[in-house]
Amino acid sequence: xxxxxxxxxxxxxxxxxxxxxxxxxxxxxxxxxxxxxxxxxxxxxxxxxxxxxxxxxxxxxxxxxxxxxxxxxxxxxxxxxxxxxxxxxxxxxxxxxxxxxxxxxxxxxxxxxxxxxxxxxxxxxxxxxxxxxxxxxxxxxxxxxxxxxxxxxxxxxxxxxxxxxxxxxxxxxxxxxxxxxxxxxxxxxxxxxxxxxxxxxxxxxxxxxxxxxxxxxxxxxxxxxxxxxxxxxxxxxxxxxxxxxxxxxxxxxxxxxxxxxxxxxxxxxxxxxxxxxxxxxxxxxxxxxxxxxxxxxxxxxxxxxxxxxxxxxxxxxxxxxxxxxxxxxxxxxxxxxxxxxxxxxxxxxxxxxxxxxxxxxxxxx
Numbered sequence: 027x028x029x030x031x032x033x034x035x036x037x038x039x040x041x042x043x044x045x046x047x048x049x050x051x052x053x054x055x056x057x058x059x060x061x062x063x064x065x066x067x068x069x070x071x072x073x074x075x076x077x078x079x080x081x082x083x084x085x086x087x088x089x090x091x092x093x094x095x096x097x098x099x100x101x102x103x104x105x106x107x108x109x110x111x112x113x114x115x116x117x118x119x120x121x122x123x124x125x126x127x128x129x130x131x132x133x134x135x136x137x138x139x140x141x142x143x144x145x146x147x148x149x150x151x152x153x154x155x156x157x158x159x160x161x162x163x164x165x166x167x168x169x170x171x172x173x174x175x176x177x178x179x180x181x182x183x184x185x186x187x188x189x190x191x192x193x194x195x196x197x198x199x200x201x202x203x204x205x206x207x208x209x210x211x212x213x214x215x216x217x218x219x220x221x222x223x224x225x226x227x228x229x230x231x232x233x234x235x236x237x238x239x240x241x242x243x244x245x246x247x248x249x250x251x252x253x254x255x256x257x258x259x260x261x262x263x264x265x266x267x268x269x270x271x272x273x274x275x276x277x278x279x280x281x282x283x284x285x286x287x288x289x290x291x292x293x294x295x296x297x298x299x300x301x302x303x304x305x306x307x308x309x310x311x312x313x314x315x316x317x318x319x320x321x322x323x324x325x326x327x328x329x330x331x332x333x334x335x336x337x338x339x340x341x342x343x344x345x346x347x348x349x350x351x352x353x354x355x356x357x358x359x360x361x362x363x364x365x366x367x368x369x370x371x372x373x374x375x376x377x378x379x380x381x382x383x384x385x386x387x388x389x390x391x
Contacts, residue, residue: 183274
């Protein structure tokens with residue numbers, strides 16, 4: 027006995043995890059509708075992936091990697107290429123952009139409903155793939171993300187005429203500061219995709235947004251940013267970041283950490299950032315979201331009922347989320363040993379400019 031294929035599934039969130047889930051579930055024959063708060067697609071969204079698991083992507087897409095408008099590579103991949111490929115795998119009318127899922131009604135029933143513009147629409151299953159500050163999460167768990175004590179400042183800039191990427195490490199009073207980067211393919215040419223990891227107090231960062239991948243950019247880079255890069259890593263690195271500020275985009279991404287237990291309640295389930303948040307140092311954020319989606323499809327394919335499928339998914343996803351959280355915590359200890367008491371970047375800059383340590387580059391490589 028298998029689950030009937032006429033059940034209706036809502037996926038809230040159309041980033042990589044949400045689109046991956048929609049592809050997997052659609053291939054199983056389910057009626058899937060995706061709702062995305064952002065007003066348009068993410069095919070030109072800034073950002074890059076260090077690597078893409080092509081084997082996992084092939085399984086998500088039903089064994090086929092043909093037909094993409096842009097080549098899907100294993101390394102140095104622009105986010106929008108992969109997003110666009112996953113989007114192409116769906117019926118375009120099955121993804122609704124600019125749609126705010128405000129709440130869920132009858133969350134513990136066999137027919138929960140999402141509410142849009144005050145009007146409920148019922149489904150057999152609701153999947154929350156709606157990012158770090160998920161609207162769906164409170165219907166599954168009351169756990170909340172915790173700030174790690176450090177922030178990744180990400181930079182994207184066209185490679186033409188820009189000397190890069192930056193690479194440097196500096197230890198200040200036992201706290202690690204690091205800058206690194208790699209080239210990637212962008213929609214209009216090759217880009218440098220780079221980052222700076224630095225401790226920052228909770229009071230100086232913003233809470234995770236509904237979709238932490240969108241809308242987190244700031245108009246004005248703090249006055250201390252480039253001078254601190256110079257004091258930490260030297261003139262060459264500072265010049266790169268000055269060029270990135272002037273000709274590209276620099277965006278702060280506070281690192282929030284979280285592992286939901288459970289990820290399923292009734293017929294509502296979580297995946298991706300809604301279920302777990304981790305440091306990019308794990309290299310597993312997008313990968314784990316896509317793995318969640320594939321595991322969800324496997325659970326539905328192998329089970330004889332919706333409750334059984336969701337129970338099997340919960341067991342698998344909770345275990346992986348906990349392992350990812352533990353990796354994230356280990357990765358962050360060097361950047362924020364006491365995450366509740368991180369030192370302000372302005373104080374670090376003041377220390378370095380007033381101290382002879384500012385002239386000691388032995389720790390930089």
